[in-house]
Amino acid sequence: MGAIIRWGILGCGHIAKKFATDLLLVKDARLVAVGSRSMAKADAFAAAFPVEYKHDSYEALAANPAVDVIYIATPHSLHYENVLLCLQHGKAILCEKPFAMNSRQTKAMINLAKEKKVFLMEALWSKFLPQYDKVQEMLSQGKLGAVKSVLVNFGFKPLAPVSPRLYDPLLGGGSIMDIGIYNAFLAMSILGKPDIIEASMTAAPTGVDEQCAVLFKYNNGAVAQLFSTFATDLATEADICGTEGRIRLTSRFFDPTARIEYYSGRLDTREVVEVPREDGFGYQYEARHVTECLQKGLTESPVMRFADTLELMETLDAIRKAAGIKYAADE
Known part of the structure; x- marks a missing residue:
């Protein structure tokens, strides 16, 4: 002990x-x-x-x-x-x-x-979950071949009473900082830092992004398409697609309840990949x-290094710049 x-x-x-x-x-x-x-x-x-x-x-x-x-x-x-x-x-x-x-x-x-x-x-927290480790293991084993695309959606309509922090610019509100960060993290954990970033948002009445669509482009031809929203309820799933197969993370891809589905060959076979899961959130x-x-x-941390945090934040900065999302802290 x-x-x-x-x-x-x-x-x-x-x-x-x-x-x-x-x-x-x-x-x-x-x-x-x-x-x-x-x-x-x-x-x-x-x-x-x-x-x-x-x-x-x-x-x-x-x-x-x-x-x-x-x-x-x-x-x-x-x-x-x-x-x-x-x-x-x-x-x-x-x-x-x-x-x-x-x-x-x-x-x-x-x-x-x-x-x-x-x-x-x-x-x-997603970086420390068992399914994250399992996906990384499957990628390293070549289960997907060369990864060509990552598609991630994360969205929900906030229930009343709506938490003020979701829409308040003084509290860092907006979909990209609250939930879109998970989309960016997942894409980057698979494809790395993007070479080109395109983004567009629709603003809430408070000025923060109610919705944000992001496109990561890579010089090797890979792309990631990421979408976050407070306007609609989405399946909140992720697809990692390669030349030899596809990994699908089912609803709530970012937390321990997500299931890993593996599709190989012509994608007509589905294997549910089991991962250990503890009690708790x-x-x-x-x-x-x-x-x-x-x-x-x-x-x-040797797992969530300073370099990882900084690279993710620099990417979020670039997304916000492309989409026109600004906060008082940027002044």
Whole structure:
């Protein structure tokens, strides 16, 4: 048994509660503290997830010497200031995606982590799921031959009451930053960084992208077609197509409930590929990885590297530039 890694959670929203639930599945990890901007929210969170320390400010959580690592679960636009605060206090960090609002902020966050020699990782949970590993294994085995195209859709109509963060530009709202990031990540994990990026969006009344269509082009002839939307409910599936076959990730391709279907030859045969699955929402995989990294004394993940986070954010910047999507953080 390794050293117990003591976790704190910054922000008490929906995703923080899911993460806290899954943290119970991680050996050597213990949730000891929560921080919110109000004690009422911290108390309510602690009623469901008992902790030793409840803080009514992010500063107090960051300064708590009993906390080893902090999971940041605030809206997109707050990640930059929240990460810098925690790094200044020497706290290891797992920060929700998108890591920041742009690559300028991302570089500053990474540089401070390096300067402080403190662990920092983007919480792109899909990269740690069993089906992601299985798809990579199938690709490395040549199951698809040469990959020629990737098609990814992710969309839903928000249910009332609609979360303000989805459409508020001050909170980093819009489909590309909230869900389109998964599409870009999947395409890049298979085809790499695109050589050419084309994108177009339709704006919500608040100015953020309600829908965004993206085309990645590669010099080897491969393409990726990505679509994200808050206007309609989509199947939220992904197809990875090669010269020898196709992999289909079924509904909710980005989470543990997705099924892998493999079509070979003339695509008239279907094989359902089994992968192991644990209980929980799926956040335990990234939490387990961070816990193990900290037990080893690492300051950077060997799986979700700084270079990976920066490359993804630079690509999101390029998508937004092509589509005409801007935020105050870009000024």
